[in-house]
Amino acid sequence: MRNIKYRFASLALAATLLATAASAQTDGSSQQSIERKKMESLWFSNTNNAAGAQLDNMGYYSQLGINYNHTDGDFQRTQLGTNNNGYGFSTDGGGQFENLKGAFMWGYFNYSHDKIHGARYNASLIDPLRGMPFYLADTNTSNWIHQSYELGMKAATPILGKHWILGVGVDYQNMQGAKQIDPRPNVQMSKFVVTPSVVYTVSKHAIGAHYTYSSRREDGTATNSISLMTQPVWEVVAPGFYNTAEIGSGSFSGLRAYNANAMGGGLQYSFIGEKIKFLLSGEYTFAVEDVNNNYTTPKIIGTTKENTWDVKANLMWSINPKHSLFAEVEYYDRSIDGIEYVQVWDNTYEVSQWIVISKNIRSNFSTLRTTAKVDYMKNRGNSYSWLAGIELQKEKLSDIYYLPRSTQDVENLYFTAHVKKNFFFGKNAILVGVNGGVKKNQSGEHTYSGNYADSDIYKNMVLRDFRYLQENALMWGAELGYTRSGLFNSRSSLFINVKYNHVAPNDGDGKAHFDNYSALVIKAGLTF
Amino acid sequence: MRKYIYYIAAFAALILSSCSEMMNDALDAEVVAPIKVAYKIDIKNFTAPDGSAATAPADWYSNLEVVFNNFSEGIETNVKVGADGVAMAEVIPGIYNITVRSTQKYNGKSYIINGLAQNVALTEAVTSPSDKYAISIQPLLGSPLCIREMYYAGSLGGYFRDQFYEVYNNGEEVVYLDHICLAHLVPEYATTSLPEWPAEDGVDKYAYAVTLWQIKGDGDDYPLQPGESIVIAQEAADHTKIETWAGFGIVDTSKVEWECWAGNEQRINEEVPDLPYVFWSGYINKMQWLTSVDGSAMALYQPGQNLEFGSDYWQLGVTTQKKVGSGGQQYVRIPVGDIFDAVECIPTSADLDMKRIPGILDSGATSVDGYYNGKSVSRKVIDYREDGTPIFQDTNNSTDDFEVFDSPVIRRHDVKRPAWSPWAE
Numbered sequence: 001m002r003n004i005k006y007r008f009a010s011l012a013l014a015a016t017l018l019a020t021a022a023s024a025q026t027d028g029s030s031q032q033s034i035e036r037k038k039m040e041s042l043w044f045s046n047t048n049n050a051a052g053a054q055l056d057n058m059g060y061y062s063q064l065g066i067n068y069n070h071t072d073g074d075f076q077r078t079q080l081g082t083n084n085n086g087y088g089f090s091t092d093g094g095g096q097f098e099n100l101k102g103a104f105m106w107g108y109f110n111y112s113h114d115k116i117h118g119a120r121y122n123a124s125l126i127d128p129l130r131g132m133p134f135y136l137a138d139t140n141t142s143n144w145i146h147q148s149y150e151l152g153m154k155a156a157t158p159i160l161g162k163h164w165i166l167g168v169g170v171d172y173q174n175m176q177g178a179k180q181i182d183p184r185p186n187v188q189m190s191k192f193v194v195t196p197s198v199v200y201t202v203s204k205h206a207i208g209a210h211y212t213y214s215s216r217r218e219d220g221t222a223t224n225s226i227s228l229m230t231q232p233v234w235e236v237v238a239p240g241f242y243n244t245a246e247i248g249s250g251s252f253s254g255l256r257a258y259n260a261n262a263m264g265g266g267l268q269y270s271f272i273g274e275k276i277k278f279l280l281s282g283e284y285t286f287a288v289e290d291v292n293n294n295y296t297t298p299k300i301i302g303t304t305k306e307n308t309w310d311v312k313a314n315l316m317w318s319i320n321p322k323h324s325l326f327a328e329v330e331y332y333d334r335s336i337d338g339i340e341y342v343q344v345w346d347n348t349y350e351v352s353q354w355i356v357i358s359k360n361i362r363s364n365f366s367t368l369r370t371t372a373k374v375d376y377m378k379n380r381g382n383s384y385s386w387l388a389g390i391e392l393q394k395e396k397l398s399d400i401y402y403l404p405r406s407t408q409d410v411e412n413l414y415f416t417a418h419v420k421k422n423f424f425f426g427k428n429a430i431l432v433g434v435n436g437g438v439k440k441n442q443s444g445e446h447t448y449s450g451n452y453a454d455s456d457i458y459k460n461m462v463l464r465d466f467r468y469l470q471e472n473a474l475m476w477g478a479e480l481g482y483t484r485s486g487l488f489n490s491r492s493s494l495f496i497n498v499k500y501n502h503v504a505p506n507d508g509d510g511k512a513h514f515d516n517y518s519a520l521v522i523k524a525g526l527t528f
Numbered sequence: 529m530r531k532y533i534y535y536i537a538a539f540a541a542l543i544l545s546s547c548s549e550m551m552n553d554a555l556d557a558e559v560v561a562p563i564k565v566a567y568k569i570d571i572k573n574f575t576a577p578d579g580s581a582a583t584a585p586a587d588w589y590s591n592l593e594v595v596f597n598n599f600s601e602g603i604e605t606n607v608k609v610g611a612d613g614v615a616m617a618e619v620i621p622g623i624y625n626i627t628v629r630s631t632q633k634y635n636g637k638s639y640i641i642n643g644l645a646q647n648v649a650l651t652e653a654v655t656s657p658s659d660k661y662a663i664s665i666q667p668l669l670g671s672p673l674c675i676r677e678m679y680y681a682g683s684l685g686g687y688f689r690d691q692f693y694e695v696y697n698n699g700e701e702v703v704y705l706d707h708i709c710l711a712h713l714v715p716e717y718a719t720t721s722l723p724e725w726p727a728e729d730g731v732d733k734y735a736y737a738v739t740l741w742q743i744k745g746d747g748d749d750y751p752l753q754p755g756e757s758i759v760i761a762q763e764a765a766d767h768t769k770i771e772t773w774a775g776f777g778i779v780d781t782s783k784v785e786w787e788c789w790a791g792n793e794q795r796i797n798e799e800v801p802d803l804p805y806v807f808w809s810g811y812i813n814k815m816q817w818l819t820s821v822d823g824s825a826m827a828l829y830q831p832g833q834n835l836e837f838g839s840d841y842w843q844l845g846v847t848t849q850k851k852v853g854s855g856g857q858q859y860v861r862i863p864v865g866d867i868f869d870a871v872e873c874i875p876t877s878a879d880l881d882m883k884r885i886p887g888i889l890d891s892g893a894t895s896v897d898g899y900y901n902g903k904s905v906s907r908k909v910i911d912y913r914e915d916g917t918p919i920f921q922d923t924n925n926s927t928d929d930f931e932v933f934d935s936p937v938i939r940r941h942d943v944k945r946p947a948w949s950p951w952a953e
């Protein structure tokens with residue numbers, strides 16, 4: 001464990017050095033200038049094509065910070081807990097390096113440590129809402145401790161042969177999740193993503209393509225520290241569908257070993273004129289994840305087959321040097337099939353293994369999301385004085401368990417608006433921001449034909465989550481930041497930033513089913 | 529430039545091949561649809577009360593109901609058997625325990641019609657009957673002797689020395705307990721990895737035991753009248769007064785008929801007769817004899833004679849058997865027809881895929897759902913005799929026949945003690 005920490009500390013230091021090494025430019029840097037830089041870098045921020053970042057001409061930046069966050073309230077999914085806090089460290093930075101003939105290099109490192117309080121119905125997964133229907137759920141309300149290290153980089157060659165740019169992105173994440181009450185797994189997760197890419201550019205036009213491969217492993221065994229008591233669990237295969245078992249009893253394995261592979265690719269087209277930047281990008285990912293319950297005599301618990309389409313169009317219009325307009329429309333479609341197996345134990349002495357007799361798609365979980373947003377920015381130097389925007393999002397969640405047929409459909413509309421103002425006082429700046437929004441449910445239907453309508457997990461998780469998903473809500477928040485520039489040199493600055501967001505259920509019948517939810521984030525750091 | 533593209537393509541191809549099998553497997557799956565299954569029920573080897581071979585009456589079939597139970601999904605489908613002995617069911621593809629059970633009369637005697645096909649994979653339509661999808665049932669004369677209550681789970685803290693087994697006369701006539709053995713069946717611990725036995729033993733013809741404790745007698749020493757029971761304890765003592773690292777026990781077994789004393793000089797109770805073990809497979813734990821707190825399968829076996837530990841009676845392939853592929857360890861080979869009663873206990877109610885004994889003996893299983901919870905399994909009362917003693921349910925299906933109580937009770941429901949008991953008043 002200690003070795004892993006040292007290793008990650010070394011990697012963090014390397015990432016920080018990479019970030020700060022890119023800081024040899026003359027303009028001052030601040031959180032807001034970096035925010036603007038990322039908004040203007042359409043390829044960098046909206047695609048996984050690292051080669052395309054070369055076309056953004058984003059210059060350099062680097063930042064590092066520490067953060068503390070706290071959430072409170074039960075207006076969220078049941079498995080996420082009600083009162084969470086955490087802290088973290090993050091750094092990212094990079095850009096085009098002249099001493100590397102204009103090659104683009106960028107990296108990041110994030111560390112987070114979170115304590116989840118009062119989570120329920122999860123004894124397997126670090127992130128129970130990541131789209132994995134096969135997991136163990138238990139009856140005990142429990143805390144979880146999460147710890148995550150993630151790092152990655154994007155690199156791109158200079159333009160080769162006047163037209164070609166090659167790039168690659170690499171990401172790695174290692175995460176641990178430890179449940180604090182029996183049955184308690186210590187879940188280990190690691191994920192590796194590699195994304196080679198290419199761009200062909202002619203004049204103001206460019207087309208790009210990238211390929212993505214990712215491998216993800218997550219496993220942990222739910223065991224009891226108090227061995228004289230068994231713990232009942234549900235082996236969930238879909239919301240409301242499960243098999244009961246006892247941790248610590250018989251030969252039941254509390255292990256859930258997840259093994260995922262994903263492949264995909266994307267195509268991009270961009271036009272970069274003097275005043276207009278336009279990017280059209282589309283990405284498809286196909287992921288398969290197997291779930292086993294044993295390393296030596298594995299019985300496959302289930303498989304998910306995930307198809308994801310993400311199509312996006314981004315526009316940046318530099319109206320004049322002082323005013324910019326940003327627009328984005330996005331279509332996102334994710335469909336996850338849950339495959340269950342019929343298996344028999346072959347007890348032939350020489351064989352002794354689980355044999356798959358047949359498999360079927362038993363469930364599907366679909367997310368359709370359409371988003372449109374517009375932002376206006378009043379520029380000031382390399383930062384901004386005003387940033388205001390609106391966003392409209394329509395989301396449809398559809399779940400089905402084919403036999404016995406059970407369905408859930410929820411359609412919601414979200415509208416949010418935000419405005420931020422930067423006040424400058426010499427080397428000091430104060431950022432004030434407010435935001436607000438509304439979630440309006442369009443439709444919601446839940447039918448259940450399973451045998452466990454009276455069970456605790458069905459009533460208190462499945463139905464509760466359905467109510468949460470279709471609950472109307474009002475959202476508001478505020479942000480306050482302070483920046484002191486020229487701290488060590490003309491580029492560096494120190495910042496501290498506080499964000500608060502509040503979500504309140506707003507049910508039409510006047511009978512709120514939930515309390516409020518609030519989130520506080522305090523972040524302080526340096527930019528270069 | 530071209531070289532780089534080749535490198536990228538080669539790298540992509542390498543990765544592609546490594547996970548393509550996993551992805552192709554997932555792509556093969558189709559959306560589930562219900563299937564129709566024809567299951568043949570065949571009543572064979574019927575022996576009339578006088579011992580002669582007979583044919584099962586045709587109307588027995590019309591009274592049969594077949595239960596298709598998909599335990600992992602909690603789905604039960606019940607269908608009637610047709611005149612042709614075939615049951616047609618529409619089910620979701622899955623693993624099923626298919627059970628048939630009924631009690632039928634023949635010449636004034638009750639026969640138990642019990643059949644179980646365990647862990648059957650039903651994944652495709654079965655349009656016509658076949659030997660593969662069939663249950664062959666051998667009717668058994670109902671036995672008056674049954675296991676009435678079993679306390680095996682231990683209590684909070686981990687105390688387990690107060691396990692006991694109560695044997696009851698559920699019939700209308702006296703039963704002699706002489707030669708009866710309490711058999712601890714194999715596997716001792718519930719598992720889905722059931723052992724493989726030699727093919728010559730056939731299917732469902734034998735049960736196998738790891739330990740036998742026998743009531744020795746001359747044939748008429750221990751009459752058990754209807755409504756009476758005897759209790760066999762792991763260790764006869766008042767466990768409510770014995771404190772160990774695991775705390776106190778919860779049962780007073782100091783006044784039972786027999787105890788299964790394994791040889792521990794520290795735990796001798798001279799007031800309670802010892803039941804000798806006549807077979808013990810493998811290492812003999814002289815500290816104590818105990819069964820799994822997760823639930824064992826126990827049987828009442830009548831070999832018809834007094835047995836001796838280590839005698840020539842035990843012959844491999846005749847009275848003992850070895851597992852396929854294992855070493856030389858032998859187990860008692862018990863013909864199912866010599867078993868008066870058997871009760872299957874499993875860790876949790878959902879673990880029916882761990883059933884280990886033939887369905888003809890017990891087509892279900894019972895459970896206290898966990899261990900060290902102080903719970904006990906006890907037969908359900910279905911009626912009372914004129915003398916007030918209960919009649920318990922005994923359909924050879926422990927799932928239905930037993931109920932779970934929060935604490936064990938010896939001679940629950942006013943069951944009587946035999947007059948010859950050392951503790952008879």
